[in-house]
Amino acid sequence: MVKARETLIPKPVEPAPALVDPPAAASVVGLSKRFGKTSILENISFDVAQGEVLVLLGASGSGKTTILRIIAGLEMPYTGKVILHGKDVTELPARERGVGVIFQAYALFPKMTVEKNIGYGLRIRKRKRKEIKEKVNELLKLVQLEEHRKKYPSQLSGGQQQRVAIARTLAYNPEVLLFDEPFGALDTQTRVHLRREIRALLRKVNVPSIFITHDQEEALELGDRVAVLNQGHIEQLGTPLEIYSHPATEYVATFLGAANLLEATVQNGGLQVGSAHLTAMLDHTQFQDGDCVKIVFRPEDVVLSTSEFVRSGAAKISAGRIEEISFVGAYERLRLRLDRGEECRADETPYYLTTETPESQPTKSIIATRPKPDAAATKLQIGDRVVVAITSFTVLPASKR
Amino acid sequence: MSTAVSAMRHVRGFDVVRPLSIGMLVFMMLPLVFLPLASIFIFGTSNGLDKFWAALMAPEAIFALKLSMATSFWATVFNVIFGLFAAYVLSRYNFWGRNALIVTISLPTAIPTAVAGFALLLLWGPYGTLGRFLTPNFEIMFTAFAIILANIFVTFPLAFGVIKPVFDTMSRSLEEASATIGATRWQTFWHVTLPSLRGAIVSGALLTFARAVGEFGSTILVSGNLAGRTQTAPLYIFAKFNEGQIEAANAIAIVLALFSFLIFSVLFFARDWLDVD
Numbered sequence: 001m002v003k004a005r006e007t008l009i010p011k012p013v014e015p016a017p018a019l020v021d022p023p024a025a026a027s028v029v030g031l032s033k034r035f036g037k038t039s040i041l042e043n044i045s046f047d048v049a050q051g052e053v054l055v056l057l058g059a060s061g062s063g064k065t066t067i068l069r070i071i072a073g074l075e076m077p078y079t080g081k082v083i084l085h086g087k088d089v090t091e092l093p094a095r096e097r098g099v100g101v102i103f104q105a106y107a108l109f110p111k112m113t114v115e116k117n118i119g120y121g122l123r124i125r126k127r128k129r130k131e132i133k134e135k136v137n138e139l140l141k142l143v144q145l146e147e148h149r150k151k152y153p154s155q156l157s158g159g160q161q162q163r164v165a166i167a168r169t170l171a172y173n174p175e176v177l178l179f180d181e182p183f184g185a186l187d188t189q190t191r192v193h194l195r196r197e198i199r200a201l202l203r204k205v206n207v208p209s210i211f212i213t214h215d216q217e218e219a220l221e222l223g224d225r226v227a228v229l230n231q232g233h234i235e236q237l238g239t240p241l242e243i244y245s246h247p248a249t250e251y252v253a254t255f256l257g258a259a260n261l262l263e264a265t266v267q268n269g270g271l272q273v274g275s276a277h278l279t280a281m282l283d284h285t286q287f288q289d290g291d292c293v294k295i296v297f298r299p300e301d302v303v304l305s306t307s308e309f310v311r312s313g314a315a316k317i318s319a320g321r322i323e324e325i326s327f328v329g330a331y332e333r334l335r336l337r338l339d340r341g342e343e344c345r346a347d348e349t350p351y352y353l354t355t356e357t358p359e360s361q362p363t364k365s366i367i368a369t370r371p372k373p374d375a376a377a378t379k380l381q382i383g384d385r386v387v388v389a390i391t392s393f394t395v396l397p398a399s400k401r
Numbered sequence: 402m403s404t405a406v407s408a409m410r411h412v413r414g415f416d417v418v419r420p421l422s423i424g425m426l427v428f429m430m431l432p433l434v435f436l437p438l439a440s441i442f443i444f445g446t447s448n449g450l451d452k453f454w455a456a457l458m459a460p461e462a463i464f465a466l467k468l469s470m471a472t473s474f475w476a477t478v479f480n481v482i483f484g485l486f487a488a489y490v491l492s493r494y495n496f497w498g499r500n501a502l503i504v505t506i507s508l509p510t511a512i513p514t515a516v517a518g519f520a521l522l523l524l525w526g527p528y529g530t531l532g533r534f535l536t537p538n539f540e541i542m543f544t545a546f547a548i549i550l551a552n553i554f555v556t557f558p559l560a561f562g563v564i565k566p567v568f569d570t571m572s573r574s575l576e577e578a579s580a581t582i583g584a585t586r587w588q589t590f591w592h593v594t595l596p597s598l599r600g601a602i603v604s605g606a607l608l609t610f611a612r613a614v615g616e617f618g619s620t621i622l623v624s625g626n627l628a629g630r631t632q633t634a635p636l637y638i639f640a641k642f643n644e645g646q647i648e649a650a651n652a653i654a655i656v657l658a659l660f661s662f663l664i665f666s667v668l669f670f671a672r673d674w675l676d677v678d
């Protein structure tokens with residue numbers, strides 16, 4: 001998992017920095033899609049550079065597969081364009097686009113052997129038998145399935161089938177690679193293993209790739225950049241580090257791993273969280289004194305102390321009581337109930353904020369994790385009172401929608 | 402009651418119901434299926450095999466068998482191709498009236514065969530709706546064409562009925578994968594779709610053929626039943642029986658019975674065999 005250890009001063013929320021030069025090898029512009037009257041995608045735009053891996057991360061039903069199918073030419077967009085290597089392919093049928101799709105359920109041809117599956121793209125292109133044979137051998141070696149060449153897909157394990165699907169796609173040198181949750185049906189260990197293999201493979205083939213997943217860990221590890229999708233629109237697009245440590249919205253913050261959210265008030269250019277004051281450099285065009293905002297911090301950004309003294313680099317936000325302790329592998333995970341602090345003052349709350357839904361109210365219970373050595377150094381028990389401090393946080397404008 | 406049954410069920414660990422019910426099943430099938438079939442063979446060969454052989458080798462008998470095979474063959478070819486096409490269209494495209502079409506395709510099996518023959522006569526006969534424009538230059542009724550038409554009609558939904566469910570359960574993503582790889586529609590159909598349909602096509606064809614070979618009701622109306630010209634095997638059996646030539650009828654009956662037995666055995670085993678990956 002990507003770890004964000006930043007200074008206490010959070011970066012103001014800003015859009016992802018402009019792409020460093022390489023021209024987009026694949027891009028979609030203003031894509032939208034409807035099925036009947038329901039709108040599935042709204043105004044989706046992104047670029048993928050040559051050799052870059054863009055991960056589309058989103059919950060089930062957020063429209064990931066639909067975006068992929070539009071790029072592949074299996075679905076027509078309602079509005080918008082698909083541009084591959086500078087050419088507008090929006091009207092082109094799938095078979096003329098030269099994209100490689102690795103489908104969610106593999107979609108291997110059941111009546112063809114592994115060899116035949118891999119050679120299919122070349123056979124329909126009427127290549128010479130010798131050339132096909134050589135290419136198939138090369139790919140079988142690449143995906144380490146040489147001894148399974150004569151088998152049928154139904155005789156292979158899920159991971160092996162996945163590799164056949166990848167080899168079958170690479171055989172005809174596609175100009176864009178699209179992966180639709182290729183590891184969805186595999187166990188965690190195989191996933192992690194295959195993920196590394198694919199990463200190495202993609203570096204070799206050097207084509208733009210779009211990779212779909214709903215697994216945040218996979219997204220952060222595989223993606224050069226990640227687009228977080230929510231109900232058909234992109235919430236945030238940026239490098240894994242940006243997305244993880246500077247989520248632009250509450251959705252992104254909570255979707256990428258555990259996040260703690262607290263309400264705060266902008267005051268004297270800093271933030272008032274309960275009775276604690278945090279210094280922060282805030283963008284004055286976005287935040288004014290008296291504004292209600294939310295701060296986000298990860299469980300690993302929380303520092304607990306049994307005395308009033310908090311280690312340098314961390315800022316005290318509250319005191320609290322430990323409610324729950326559990327061990328999650330290498331970490332100790334604690335749930336704390338913070339002492340009730342002062343909430344954002346209602347009389348200064350603009351009208352639109354008072355109509356907030358209950359679930360976006362700040363929780364007073366937070367999660368903290370401590371690595372084993374820390375946990376061993378300062379033993380804590382349920383019911384203990386501690387001082388809670390944080391080492392890093394991000395400010396979100398309190399609920400725009 | 403229930404105690405009596407359960408008392409009967411097990412006599413010292415021996416399940417009585419099992420042999421009893423199997424015996425009952427065989428006993429019921431005896432007069433209904435086994436004996437009629439057996440009597441064809443018993444009677445047909447009772448005068449010696451040479452008599453049987455002579456009856457079979459009669460020119461009219463051989464002609465009837467050949468005609469049956471040929472007309473059934475062409476009806477099968479047509480209906481399998483049509484069934485494939487119809488199944489493809491009806492499972493791949495959704496359109497207004499789709500269900501109505503499916504029902505219409507399935508209708509011919511529900512219609513009595515005599516009615517089917519009659520309907521064809523009304524359409525293609527010398528005074529029929531369309532037939533009157535053909536006569537006298539071109540005659541359809543009372544020729545082999547008429548027999549093929551009748552066969553096509555009565556076996557119309559059989560191949561379709563076997564192929565369509567396979568289409569329905571076939572994952573669309575296979576065809577989509579093939580398209581993204583760069584295949585044309587035709588290449589996709591030939592290399593990806595068709596191989597998965599092999600079993601269904603073979604059993605659909607056998608079913609159609611077996612049914613067409615045995616067709617009587619519609620054939621007798623549209624063929625004219627002219628010995629040596631438009632008389633199929635079932636018509637031959639009927640004609641010889643009417644003339645009192647039981648041996649002649651019986652010889653062909655044996656061939657038809659063996660033939661359908663063969664087809665159903667192939668049907669039974671070939672499907673699994675063809676669908677093995």
Ligand SMILES: Nc1ncnc2c1ncn2[C@@H]1O[C@H](COP(=O)(O)OP(=O)(O)OP(=O)(O)O)[C@@H](O)[C@H]1O
Nearest residue numbers: 035036040058059060061062063064065066067214
């Ligand atoms: N052919 C279709 N007709 C109608 N609605 C559709 C169709 N295809 C997809 N949808 C709808 O579009 C939405 C997005 O679907 P999509 O398959 O893109 O989601 P996804 O993000 O890939 O989800 P998952 O992670 O479950 O695969 C869903 O609400 C789905 O019901």
Ligand SMILES: [Mg+2]
Nearest residue numbers: 064065104180
């Ligand atoms: Mg999907």
